[in-house]
Amino acid sequence: MPLPLYLLAVAVCAMGTSEFMLAGLVPDIASDLGITVGTAGTLTSAFATGMVVGAPLVAALARTWPRRSSLLGFILAFAAAHVVGAGTTSFPVLVACRVVAALANAGFLAVALTTAAALVPADRKGRALAVLLSGTTVATVAGVPGxxxxxxxxxxxxxxxxxxxxxxxxxxxxLKGIPAGRATAAAGGPPLRAELARLKTPRLLLAMLLGALVNAATFASFTFLAPVVTDTAGLGELWISVALVLFGAGSFVGVTVAGRLSDRRPAQVLAVGGPMLLVGWPALAVLADRPVALLLLVFVQGALSFALGSTLITRVLYEAAGAPTMAGAYATAALNVGAAVGPLVAATTLGHTTGNLGPLWASGLLVAVALLVAFPLRTVITTAPPADAIR
Structure with missing residues (x-):
């Protein structure tokens, strides 16, 4: 894999730390700003909503911008939003900062995904995506627990x-890794109207829907993991970081393994990982009061979630091959529709008899919906990449 791809992964790690870090900060934010834990958890949804809206919008605007200038501008805007967020005492302002940061993150990731796909042969998009997403998994292993x-x-x-x-x-x-002067849109590429028309393709929509559902399940539980660790399992606050490290380590294993299989063997990843992920979330809910079982299952669910999710997002990139500058935006939107919906669904379960375990049951339900949608259409989503995607 080319060096610039790893440098992009470094930036993804910094941004991924911000996207995931609320899993360990929600109780503290709620206490400091005088709001409920459920309300604080909506900061994750605010960020994800900004990503969903921003990915296609900013990618469309940046089609003809130089890649290096675009990526650099997005990073600096992202940093500025966090400076403002760190100093505010207003929850609405904090929400606005998260949305602005999300727009910058969305623009960066959309351009980075397109850039990553262009840096490797057309039949190695899964490997390139795995390297890029490794920045996210490193964020969950080191950045988020830190x-x-x-x-x-x-x-x-x-x-x-x-x-x-x-x-x-x-x-x-x-600045050091991306050449200057190269525009995001390839010379002679399809017009924006043609790239947007790819969204009418059933195969692309199916891949985006399944990716969104699996990611919704991931974020539903990940956002509210801290109360499960401290209240249900009865562990101290420092164990929140341990649980996040284990989830991140699992996600790194999952995305690495899937990166070697998702280009040519997506059927095997989905057939094995899907049912295991479905069983894993309810198992985690049932065994959450047993610390050893909790920590082990957090690792396993991290691996399965990212293996399945990254495979589905790779399918999005393949199915959107006819939209070279917007494919990254479609993949980003799919990921973050799930990241927006998941915590909202999970938050509705917190006031019921399931208590802190409600998000875990919600994750199982979301995976079940994904598998019910995927099963009758499994030959569509797991067939070899379209010919135009691997030329």
């Missing part, structure tokens, strides 16, 4: 400041 520890010791605002600082080496990586 942010949780920092939040425990110094408060959640310190974590926002830390993310802003971490954007600086990411910006330097883009």
């Amino acid at each position: 942010g949780a520890l920092l939040g425990t010791w110094l408060g959640w605002r310190a974590t926002f400041w830390a993310v802003a600082v971490c954007c600086l080496p990411a910006a330097l990586g883009v």
Whole structure:
């Protein structure tokens, strides 16, 4: 894999830390701003909503912009949003900062996905995506738990400041690794109208829907994992970071394995990973009061969630091959529709008899819906990449 791809992954790691870090900060934010945990959890949905809206919008605007300038501008805007968020005492302002950060993140990721696909042969998109997403998994292994520890010791605002600082080496990586002057849109490529028309393709819509459902299940539980660790399992606050590390380590294993299989063997990943993921969320809910079982299953669910999710997003990139500058936006939108919907669904379960375990049951339900949709259409989603995707 080319070096610029790994430099893009560094930037994705910085941004992924921000996207995932709320899983360890929700209780602290709620207490500091005088809101409920469920309300604080909607910050994740606000971020994801900004990603959903921003990915296609910003990608369309940036089609003719130089890639390096676009990526650098998005990183700096992302850092600025965190500086403002770190200093505010208003929840609405914090929500607005998360939306602005999400728009910048969406633009960056949409351009980065398109750039990554262009850096490798057409039949290795899955491997390129795995490298790029490894930045996200490193964020969950190191950045997010580190942010949780920092939040425990110094408060959640310190974590926002830390993310802003971490954007600086990411910006330097883009400056050093991405050639200047090259536009996002390839010369002679299809017009925007033709790229948007790809959204009418049933295969693309199916891949996006399944990717969104699986990611919704992931974020439904991940966003509210902290109360499960401290209240249900009875562990101390520092164990939140341990659980996040285990989830991140599992996600790294899952995306790495899937990256080697998703180009040519998506059927095997989905056939094995789907049912296991479905069983895993209810099992985690039932065994959450047993610390050893909880931590083990957090690792397993991280691996399965990212293996399945990254495989489905790879299918989005293949099915959107006729939209070379918008494919990354479609993949980003699919991921973040799930990231927006998942916490909202999970938040509705917190006031019921299931208590802190409600999000885990909600995740199982979302995966079940995905499998029910996928099963009768499994030959469509798991067939070899279209011919135009691998030429």
